[in-house]
Amino acid sequence: MIEVNSVSKMLDDTEALTDVSFTIKKGSIYGLLGSNGAGKTTLLRIVAGVLREESGDIKVDEQPVFENTDLKERMIFIPDTLYFFSQYTVRQMANFYKNMYKSWNEERFQKLNEVFEIDVKKKIHKFSKGMQRQVAFWISLSTMPDILILDEPIDGLDPVMRKKVKNLILQDVAEREMTVLISSHNLREIEDICDHIGILHKGKLLLERELDDLKSDIHKIQVAFKDGIPANVFENTRVLYKEERGSVLLCIVKGQTEEIKEHFAMYNPVIFDMLSLTLEEIFIYEMGDVGYAIQSVLD
Numbered sequence: 001m002i003e004v005n006s007v008s009k010m011l012d013d014t015e016a017l018t019d020v021s022f023t024i025k026k027g028s029i030y031g032l033l034g035s036n037g038a039g040k041t042t043l044l045r046i047v048a049g050v051l052r053e054e055s056g057d058i059k060v061d062e063q064p065v066f067e068n069t070d071l072k073e074r075m076i077f078i079p080d081t082l083y084f085f086s087q088y089t090v091r092q093m094a095n096f097y098k099n100m101y102k103s104w105n106e107e108r109f110q111k112l113n114e115v116f117e118i119d120v121k122k123k124i125h126k127f128s129k130g131m132q133r134q135v136a137f138w139i140s141l142s143t144m145p146d147i148l149i150l151d152e153p154i155d156g157l158d159p160v161m162r163k164k165v166k167n168l169i170l171q172d173v174a175e176r177e178m179t180v181l182i183s184s185h186n187l188r189e190i191e192d193i194c195d196h197i198g199i200l201h202k203g204k205l206l207l208e209r210e211l212d213d214l215k216s217d218i219h220k221i222q223v224a225f226k227d228g229i230p231a232n233v234f235e236n237t238r239v240l241y242k243e244e245r246g247s248v249l250l251c252i253v254k255g256q257t258e259e260i261k262e263h264f265a266m267y268n269p270v271i272f273d274m275l276s277l278t279l280e281e282i283f284i285y286e287m288g289d290v291g292y293a294i295q296s297v298l299d
């Protein structure tokens with residue numbers, strides 16, 4: 001379990017993080033979203049123990065992370081800018097990690113060569129950016145980490161490789177309860193693998209929710225009535241948005257499905273449809289509800 005408690009961090013004169021708190025349960029995948037400069041990399045570096053928090057604390061399995069070598073052996077951080085020793089081949093780099101990580105799994109490394117069809121005898125710096133990222137995943141997953149921290153990891157991978165890498169991550173989460181913290185500025189990119197999402201904006205965590213909670217709690221409704229919209233139709237409902245399109249009323253309502261259905265049924269609608277929202281739409285309305293325009297926060 002990763003616990004981030006009231007973490008703040010100044011970088012020069014910028015308050016990169018302000019009082020950020022959240023918890024990531026073992027075996028879950030937490031997606032950290034935010035625009036450029038929101039503080040994602042800073043937070044990930046602190047969680048990975050590369051950078052030290054100024055106030056607050058970060059604990060992994062109840063231990064502080066900074067300069068904790070035992071913990072670091074169980075963690076892998078793939079930064080947005082990759083670093084490899086310049087003259088190393090894939091095999092040499094793998095050997096370096098093999099010596100560093102007791103949990104290195106050579107059999108897995110060999111097997112993953114079927115996924116990452118890359119020549120281990122070639123020098124990494126001669127590969128394309130996307131191929132270098134594949135090498136980073138290949139080596140990282142071969143260390144069998146308990147905790148995987150990924151800073152905008154998918155960028156630069158082609159769609160087929162993205163799917164393969166996501167599947168590998170999901171497999172490790174399912175089989176050995178690996179915990180994942182993944183940052184992105186693109187909700188669509190990570191929504192299919194995360195079970196929890198947090199939005200960071202100008203160093204503050206604006207909102208964080210479990211995806212299942214989010215999806216079950218907010219609905220898009222199209223409704224029409226024979227004699228126009230009843231005056232009190234929204235009484236005792238939590239409406240985040242409403243719009244009249246001719247005789248049809250389109251609204252976004254928070255609450256449990258059955259309760260909402262029962263509520264509108266009282267007004268005998270001639271049309272009543274409950275539609276599902278995309279995750280991006282959910283965030284737009286949720287963020288609007290807490291006073292933020294999502295367009296300025298996400299892509």
Ligand SMILES: Nc1ncnc2c1ncn2[C@@H]1O[C@H](COP(=O)(O)OP(=O)(O)OP(=O)(O)O)[C@@H](O)[C@H]1O
Nearest residue numbers: 011012014016034035036037038039040041042043
């Ligand atoms: N080395 C540094 N020195 C001074 N300020 C920094 C440094 N690194 C980052 N910052 C500042 O801290 C803030 C947060 O930066 P950070 O890199 O964490 O954002 P980010 O969410 O990862 O952004 P991006 O999506 O663009 O990568 C920004 O205002 C940035 O200018």
